[in-house]
Amino acid sequence: MNSPWLPFIYQYSIFTIFFMFTTIIALKKNVISLSHPTERRILFEIFAGYLFFIILHASMIIIAGV
Amino acid sequence: MIKGTILDFAIIVFYFLFILGFGTFFGKYVKSTKDFFFGGQRFSWWLIGFSCVATTVGSYSFIKYSAVAYQYGFSSTMTYLNDWFILPLFVFIWLPIIYYARITSIPEYFEKRFNSTTRTISVYILLIYLLGYIGINLYTIGVAFNAMFGWDVMVTAILISFVCAVYMHAGGQTSVIMTDLAQALLLLSAGFLVFFLGLDKIGSFTSFWKSLPYEFKLPFSPFNKPPDFNFVGIFWQDAFGSSMAFYFMNQGILMRFLSVRSPRDGRKAMFLVCLVLMPLAAFAVANAGWIGRSMQQLGLLSANNDPNHIFVDVAFTITKPGIFGFIMAALIAALMSTIDTLINGVVAIGVNDIVKKFAPNKEDTFYLKWARTISLVAAVIGVALVPLFMQFKSIYLAHGTFIAAVTPPMIVTILFGILWKRYTTKAAIFTLTLGSIAMLISIEWPVVLTFLSHGVAPQGLQYLRALYGLLVCTAISIGTTLLTKPKALQDIPGLVVDTIHEGKVLFKGGEPDDFDEGKIVHCYIAQTSEGVSLSTKMMEYLQAKPGDILYIADERWWLGGLRSIHAKAGTPHEGVDNLIFLGTDLIQQGNLDVKRRVTVIKII
Numbered sequence: 001m002n003s004p005w006l007p008f009i010y011q012y013s014i015f016t017i018f019f020m021f022t023t024i025i026a027l028k029k030n031v032i033s034l035s036h037p038t039e040r041r042i043l044f045e046i047f048a049g050y051l052f053f054i055i056l057h058a059s060m061i062i063i064a065g066v
Numbered sequence: 067m068i069k070g071t072i073l074d075f076a077i078i079v080f081y082f083l084f085i086l087g088f089g090t091f092f093g094k095y096v097k098s099t100k101d102f103f104f105g106g107q108r109f110s111w112w113l114i115g116f117s118c119v120a121t122t123v124g125s126y127s128f129i130k131y132s133a134v135a136y137q138y139g140f141s142s143t144m145t146y147l148n149d150w151f152i153l154p155l156f157v158f159i160w161l162p163i164i165y166y167a168r169i170t171s172i173p174e175y176f177e178k179r180f181n182s183t184t185r186t187i188s189v190y191i192l193l194i195y196l197l198g199y200i201g202i203n204l205y206t207i208g209v210a211f212n213a214m215f216g217w218d219v220m221v222t223a224i225l226i227s228f229v230c231a232v233y234m235h236a237g238g239q240t241s242v243i244m245t246d247l248a249q250a251l252l253l254l255s256a257g258f259l260v261f262f263l264g265l266d267k268i269g270s271f272t273s274f275w276k277s278l279p280y281e282f283k284l285p286f287s288p289f290n291k292p293p294d295f296n297f298v299g300i301f302w303q304d305a306f307g308s309s310m311a312f313y314f315m316n317q318g319i320l321m322r323f324l325s326v327r328s329p330r331d332g333r334k335a336m337f338l339v340c341l342v343l344m345p346l347a348a349f350a351v352a353n354a355g356w357i358g359r360s361m362q363q364l365g366l367l368s369a370n371n372d373p374n375h376i377f378v379d380v381a382f383t384i385t386k387p388g389i390f391g392f393i394m395a396a397l398i399a400a401l402m403s404t405i406d407t408l409i410n411g412v413v414a415i416g417v418n419d420i421v422k423k424f425a426p427n428k429e430d431t432f433y434l435k436w437a438r439t440i441s442l443v444a445a446v447i448g449v450a451l452v453p454l455f456m457q458f459k460s461i462y463l464a465h466g467t468f469i470a471a472v473t474p475p476m477i478v479t480i481l482f483g484i485l486w487k488r489y490t491t492k493a494a495i496f497t498l499t500l501g502s503i504a505m506l507i508s509i510e511w512p513v514v515l516t517f518l519s520h521g522v523a524p525q526g527l528q529y530l531r532a533l534y535g536l537l538v539c540t541a542i543s544i545g546t547t548l549l550t551k552p553k554a555l556q557d558i559p560g561l562v563v564d565t566i567h568e569g570k571v572l573f574k575g576g577e578p579d580d581f582d583e584g585k586i587v588h589c590y591i592a593q594t595s596e597g598v599s600l601s602t603k604m605m606e607y608l609q610a611k612p613g614d615i616l617y618i619a620d621e622r623w624w625l626g627g628l629r630s631i632h633a634k635a636g637t638p639h640e641g642v643d644n645l646i647f648l649g650t651d652l653i654q655q656g657n658l659d660v661k662r663r664v665t666v667i668k669i670i
Contacts, residue, residue, distance in 0.1 A: 007286035007297040015151035015305075025485060026158035029563045042333070046153050049341050053150050056345075057285050060140065064283035 004061050012054055019050060069214045069382045074391030081395035085402060086229055088248060089241040107324065108619070108656075109243060111331035113626035114322055115338035117246035119347055120403035121318060122146075122339075123253055126206035127351040128397050130461045132380070133373035135355025138295050139282030142355060145304040146348030147285075149313075149340045156313055157333040159484055159563050164320060165329045166569035167560045172315055172480075173419045179483050179561045180491040187498045188476065189419045192317060193412065195472045200227075200408045200444065201451030202465050207401045208452065209461065213375040214382075214394060223452045226398065230405045231445035240628070242406045243325065247626075249399035250343075256396030257350020263384040264357030268364060277363040278356070290521040294463070298520040299529025303470045307532030311473035314480050317411030327617045327627050328669045351400075354380040374461060409444045416440035467528055471509055474535025475501030482543045487555055487564045493546035501539040508534055570670060576613050578670050585609070586667050588621060589646040591660045596649035600666065602638040604646075610668040612637050618648070618656065621663045631656030632669065 023043070026032050032039045135142035169175045172192055177185035207226055208219030268274045281288075287297045312319055326332045358380040361367035371379055381393045421436045458464035479497045482489040508514050508531050515527040515534050522530065555562075560569020570578035587604045598616060600608070610616065612635050619630035631652050639647060646666060653660060 002289040002291075004284050004286065006289045007301070010289070010298065011148065011286070011301060011305075014301075015148070019151045019154060022155040022159070022485075025563060026154055029566075031158050031162070031563060031566050042157075045337065046157070049150050049153065049337070052341070053147060056147070060283075060285035064140075064280055064285075 004064070008057055008061060011057075015050075069378060070390055070394070071387040073387045074394065075215075077388060077391030078395050078398065081398060082229055085245055085249070085399070086232060089245040089406075090232070092241040092244050107632060108327055108617075108627040108630040109325050109331075110623070110626040111326060111334035112338060113243060113247055114326050114331070114335040115343060116250040117243045117403070117407075118319065118322055118335065118339045119343040120246035120250035120253065120400070121322070121407040122312070122344070123250075123347050123351055123400050123404070126203055126461055126465060127347075128253075128257075128354070128377050128400055129206050129210055129374060130465060131348075131352040132355040132358070132377035133461070134295055135352035136358045136371070136373050136376040137355070138287055139278065139356065139359070140285055140352075141287040141295075141297075142352040143345075143348040144286055144297070145300065145308070146344045146351075148301075148305045149309050149344060151305070152309060152313055153336065153340065155481075157336055159566070160314060161323060161329050161332045161336075162566050163484055163561060163563075163569060165324060165332065166566070166573040168573065169320075169324070171415050171418045172317055172320060172476075173415060175483075175561070176479075176494070179558055180494045184479075184491065184494045184498060185419065187495065188479075189415060191472065191476055191498065191502065192315065192415055195311070195315070195469075195476075196317060196408050196412045196415070197444065197447050198451060198468050198472065200405055200412075200448030202455055202461075202468065203401050203405050203408075204448050205452045205455040205464070206461055207398065209374060210378055210394075210397055213372075213378040219456065220449070220452060223449045226401060227405065227445040227449050230402050230409060231442045242403075242410050243322070244628070245406065246403045249403040253396040253400045253403075254343075254346055254350050256393045257347075257353065259389070260381055260384070260393060261349070261353040261357065263389070264353070264361070264380065267366060267384045268357070268360055273364065274357070274360045277360040282356075282359065290519075291523065291526075293523040293526030296522050296526055296529065299522055299526055300466075302533035302536075303466050303529045303531070306477070306536055307470045307473050308466075310477045310481075311469060315473065315476045317414055318407035321410060321414055322407065327619070327630065327632070328667075357384070405445075405448070409441050409448075412444040413437045413440045416444075463528075467531075470528070470532040470535065471505050474505065474532055475539050478536060478539035478543055482547075483562070485563055486547070487558070487562045488547060488552045489543065489562075490547050490550040490552045492550040493543050496546045497539050497543045500542050501535065504538045505531065505535050574613075574615060574670050579609075579611075579614070586665050587644075588663050588665055589644050590663055591653065591658065592645050592647050593653065593660055594647040594649055596651065597636040597647070598633045598649070598652065599636045599639045599647040601643045601645060602640060603643045604666070605635065605638045608666070608668045610635050615669045617667045617669050618646070618652075618658070618664050619667075620658060621665050629657040629659065631658065635668075 032043060034040055131142045164175065167178065173185040173188045176188045204223035204227055205219065208222040211217045211222040212219055265271055265274055287295050287300065290296045290298055323332045326335060354377045358367055358371065358376045362369055367383060382390055385393060417433050417437050417440065421433060455464045475498050478501065479494050483494065512527050515530050518530045518533050519527060555565060559565050560572055585608050587607055589604065614635045615632055616635050617630060617632055619627050633652050646664065658664060
């Protein structure tokens with residue numbers, strides 16, 4: 001059987017490239033600005049949400065073996 | 067065997083009538099085509115969030131995800147939990163572009179960004195996508211009713227499409243959003259009810275958990291097997307084929323986000339959808355399959371179940387008369403809330419991209435009449451497509467094959483169109499046409515997908531069609547762009563990431579200032595002949611200036627913006643602070659009650 005972590009790594013490698021690429025474009029083109037508190041908070045929320053799903057999927061893999 | 071009792075049947079009929087009446091009621095809020103398509107750009111984020119989920123969860127979702135959940139386990143959730151990566155692109159770039167450019171349809175974006183030829187091509191592709199989507203949903207509900215009552219698939223499809231078309235015909239987008247709120251609550255609660263009743267039948271959560279094998283509990287299916295549900299194929303098909311199409315080219319969803327009161331609310335709606343409602347929906351639509359597998363392992367359910375019927379079989383086994391009818395009503399809710407959005411999408415494209423092209427500059431009532439006619443035609447075509455999808459081996463295969471075959475050329479063109487200012491019109495035309503031809507080639511000769519197999523067996527290669535399409539279309543886009551001449555940046559204001567600021571300037575008619583958006587004031591209405599005037603103190607608190615766009619809504623938050631209006635701030639008055647002078651026409655347009663207070667927000 002394939003390692004249960006292989007799909008996890010594959011998915012989040014590609015997602016991270018896409019996620020970071022689009023975020024950097026938004027920053028470089030001044031669509032959002034890190035100097036503004038509201039926009040900094042939105043960016044933080046988006047990164048926190050992304051981390052939430054990474055942790056959720058990792059937890060599901062670990063709990064499956066319990 | 068016919069499942070259900072007279073009571074179940076009565077509940078289903080009652081639900082039909084309730085939605086028909088509820089949806090038709092909101093026809094009174096439709097006074098123009100803007101109201102019909104976008105609900106007047108007035109709704110709150112939570113209302114849009116719920117209605118988006120109701121649209122995402124179709125009847126096919128309960129049937130299809132319960133079937134794969136029964137066969138493969140918790141990995142059935144992977145397609146609902148992988149949307150977050152889209153967020154930066156959607157909330158920072160796509161949403162401001164479509165909102166501030168006042169785009170009414172995806173083809174209209176293509177005309178503004180490229181030319182009328184791309185608009186025409188995209189109309190064809192989008193109509194195939196939306197009408198096919200309607201057909202799949204009708205086919206699925208037909209399968210469910212066939213399992214329950216032994217009804218013919220086509221008879222069910224005709225009946226349900228008729229109900230949807232009737233309330234769509236009356237109320238347009240407002241009816242869609244309001245009925246979708248009711249239907250989202252119903253389908254989520256029914257999904258959870260199935261789980262708790264299932265646990266009750268099984269005995270305990272521990273028994274449920276222990277009855278399932280290790281592989282069944284993993285969140286992803288194995289990387290490249292089995293052929294009909296492997297991770298890598300589903301990943302490309304769903305995350306980049308289906309989800310991207312859903313948020314970037316589905317006219318119904320686009321219109322939903324255009325009906326929010328501001329891009330800020332659109333962003334919050336997207337957060338709500340991806341972070342909260344989609345995980346809940348993933349659980350709601352799939353758990354019947356997990357419960358079914360557990361019951362089968364424990365000898366509480368026959369081992370010879372058809373996966374496509376597992377949702378109905380489990381629901382029937384664990385419920386009492388009446389409750390079964392409630393759960394089946396939720397299945398119908400899921401279907402209707404998806405189809406109404408798709409029909410509204412077809413109508414928007416039909417009116418804005420076809421009728422207005424052949425009959426420009428007519429009265430708004432002329433287009434409203436056409437909008438209502440097209441909603442009926444779309445329902446009829448959806449029914450006519452049902453036999454096509456009946457030929458597929460499974461609903462999952464029918465849905466996946468169809469989506470992956472249609473969407474890549476459009477997705478790639480939209481992404482390059484918004485992200486790359488150099489992306490040319492010729493590149494867009496070639497991507498849409500040659501990309502579509504390449505997709506047809508892969509359907510006729512699947513061998514072309516072999517080089518992307520990732521070790522997937524030949525029977526499962528169709529799931530990699532989305533990846534193939536994305537790669538081919540990307541190559542066409544980049545190659546052609548480098549060989550052709552781009553449009554000047556000043557010719558595409560607000561249509562690419564580089565010119566979003568210019569889009570805001572055009573939207574407002576002046577320099578935008580949306581940094582302080584979010585502050586709220588409460589005021590009493592004083593009726594006047596025309597315009598809007600807030601007190602100087604309130605204007606200062608909102609950091610608003612004359613000419614800024616304000617959102618004025620009935621203070622009852624739970625109306626979700628149903629009674630509200632956008633208007634430009636006029637010169638401030640020096641009278642009572644919490645008084646807003648509002649023109650009679652604006653009060654009527656916004657369905658505002660002069661006896662009630664309103665909340666006022668500066669939008670831009």
